[in-house]
Amino acid sequence: MQKEENMQKQKSRFGNRAKILAAICLLALLSLGGTMAYMTDHEAAQNKFTVGKVDFNLYENAWDAELPDGTYATPNDATSSDATSSNATGSNALGIRQAENMYAGKVINKNPAIKNNSKNDAYLRMTVRIPVANVVTADIYGNVLNGGQAVETELFTYQMNYESGMRLLSWDPIIEPGYHIYEYIYTGGGYEEIPLPAGQDISPLFDTVTFANVVGGQIDENTEFIFVDFKAIQSGGFNSPQEAWNAYENQSHQ
Numbered sequence: 001m002q003k004e005e006n007m008q009k010q011k012s013r014f015g016n017r018a019k020i021l022a023a024i025c026l027l028a029l030l031s032l033g034g035t036m037a038y039m040t041d042h043e044a045a046q047n048k049f050t051v052g053k054v055d056f057n058l059y060e061n062a063w064d065a066e067l068p069d070g071t072y073a074t075p076n077d078a079t080s081s082d083a084t085s086s087n088a089t090g091s092n093a094l095g096i097r098q099a100e101n102m103y104a105g106k107v108i109n110k111n112p113a114i115k116n117n118s119k120n121d122a123y124l125r126m127t128v129r130i131p132v133a134n135v136v137t138a139d140i141y142g143n144v145l146n147g148g149q150a151v152e153t154e155l156f157t158y159q160m161n162y163e164s165g166m167r168l169l170s171w172d173p174i175i176e177p178g179y180h181i182y183e184y185i186y187t188g189g190g191y192e193e194i195p196l197p198a199g200q201d202i203s204p205l206f207d208t209v210t211f212a213n214v215v216g217g218q219i220d221e222n223t224e225f226i227f228v229d230f231k232a233i234q235s236g237g238f239n240s241p242q243e244a245w246n247a248y249e250n251q252s253h254q
Helices: 002-045 095-101 241-252
Strands: 056-059 107-109 113-116 122-135 151-154 156-158 166-168 174-176 179-186 208-211 227-234
Touching: 056 122, 056 227, 095 107, 113 122, 122 156, 122 241, 227 241
Parallel strands: none
Antiparallel strands: 056 113, 107 208, 122 151, 122 179, 122 227, 156 208, 166 179, 174 179
């Protein structure tokens, strides 16, 4: 009887040892598997890639001497705001200086251009915000218009450069109190909106603006100047320009 009990205890000990050994082996396998998975993830993380971004710059070298890369001209450049070299145009040629002393019919240098400095193609839209006022105006010969009555008038006009590749989204401006806003889309010279390629720039939307021929004394010195702005969104991942701009608006309102 004693002999049978001893044999049962030995079998139990052997069984327990076998279970412990099996558990150790299982843990070793799990550890190895975990290490292999981690290394695979780590190696995958080492596959470098670039996430693109939209990086546009609106520059007006005839207005304030800014260049396409966002820097400003030096005294040796033709549009420097502090030009001293004989090769430079001089500060009085910059629109920002000319606008300090406006008068009826004055032409001012302003040439908004865009550079796509990003690695992505992107849709581009530009807006031109023009102040308006109820004023009496005259033609180029000095003849008073509209029977001498004050009418709502855009205080600045310009001639669009069609080689810029931009096109009016609508001939009718967006009306805000005191302003008319015109929106332009990039079409590359065609009719349909297309992305502006990465690294490409567009020539100025216009070169100069002309102050309205306002009959004297109606505009004070605090009159706002014409203002140009833009917005851009990557074209990749969207099926159409409208889909891209819908996403832009949704993001802007979050």
